[in-house]
Amino acid sequence: MYFLIGVIVLILFILILYLVIRFRIRRFLNQFGFSGMNIKDIVEEARLEDEEIPKSLASMESIYLKQIHKDFPELSVEEMKKKAEIIIMDCYQAISKKSVGSLKGKAKAFVEEKIQEFADKPIAFQNFKIHNTVLSKYRKESGIVVLTFSTAFEYYLEIDGSNKKIQDRVKIDFLSVWDFSKCSSAHSISIHCPNCGSPVSSLQGNHCDYCGSVLLKDFGKVFICNDIVQY
Numbered sequence: 456m457y458f459l460i461g462v463i464v465l466i467l468f469i470l471i472l473y474l475v476i477r478f479r480i481r482r483f484l485n486q487f488g489f490s491g492m493n494i495k496d497i498v499e500e501a502r503l504e505d506e507e508i509p510k511s512l513a514s515m516e517s518i519y520l521k522q523i524h525k526d527f528p529e530l531s532v533e534e535m536k537k538k539a540e541i542i543i544m545d546c547y548q549a550i551s552k553k554s555v556g557s558l559k560g561k562a563k564a565f566v567e568e569k570i571q572e573f574a575d576k577p578i579a580f581q582n583f584k585i586h587n588t589v590l591s592k593y594r595k596e597s598g599i600v601v602l603t604f605s606t607a608f609e610y611y612l613e614i615d616g617s618n619k620k621i622q623d624r625v626k627i628d629f630l631s632v633w634d635f636s637k638c639s640s641a642h643s644i645s646i647h648c649p650n651c652g653s654p655v656s657s658l659q660g661n662h663c664d665y666c667g668s669v670l671l672k673d674f675g676k677v678f679i680c681n682d683i684v685q686y
């Protein structure tokens with residue numbers, strides 16, 4: 456008899472516990488706007504958002520454009536955007552080929568790092584599509600000027616027999632030395648060798664410490680890709 460009562464109490468306890476937990480989970484989901492959705496819907500929603508919605512970019516063009524035109528009347532920001540997009544496409548093509556090809560500097564370093572990441576797995580980026588490129592930063596310091604562009608794009612990554620749609624974005628820095636006489640070693644801008652991508656400690660020295668290429672020959676004439684990062 457006592458045993459039977461014990462079993463009934465236990466069943467009631469488990470039932471109440473189940474109802475309380477279910478109520479709490481529903482209340483929690485309602486708070487975040489998931490009412491009426493089950494866990495499968497939520498996972499599917501997250502997957503769709505991950506694959507279908509382009510990564511957001513913060514454009515600062517309205518803030519910097521006037522200053523850039525004043526400092527560099529000849530410079531076309533739209534041309535620079537195209538240049539950034541070409542570098543990105545070249546980099547991803549090089550990664551799928553597992554060869555840096557003719558890439559130099561930080562673009563080459565970026566590709567080398569990715570090739571290492573994918574190791575010996577064959578990969579391909581299919582249906583590569585660029586969504587948008589914006590100017591996100593403009594810096595001028597100690598005779599050095601840097602324009603930063605952000606680009607959002609998508610592709611299907613073919614790896615290990617699976618094909619997954621991915622939304623991606625990168626930031627590209629273009630650097631130019633507009634006044635060598637103002638260059639000092641005390642600046643917050645990190646400079647990379649246009650040939651090998653290694654950090655350059657000082658522009659006063661003429662050669663890259665790592666690959667020995669002549670620095671002044673490249674800097675100062677055009678804007679060179681100084682950094683490329685996924686973020």
Ligand SMILES: [Zn+2]
Nearest residue numbers: 648651663666
């Ligand atoms: Zn170098």
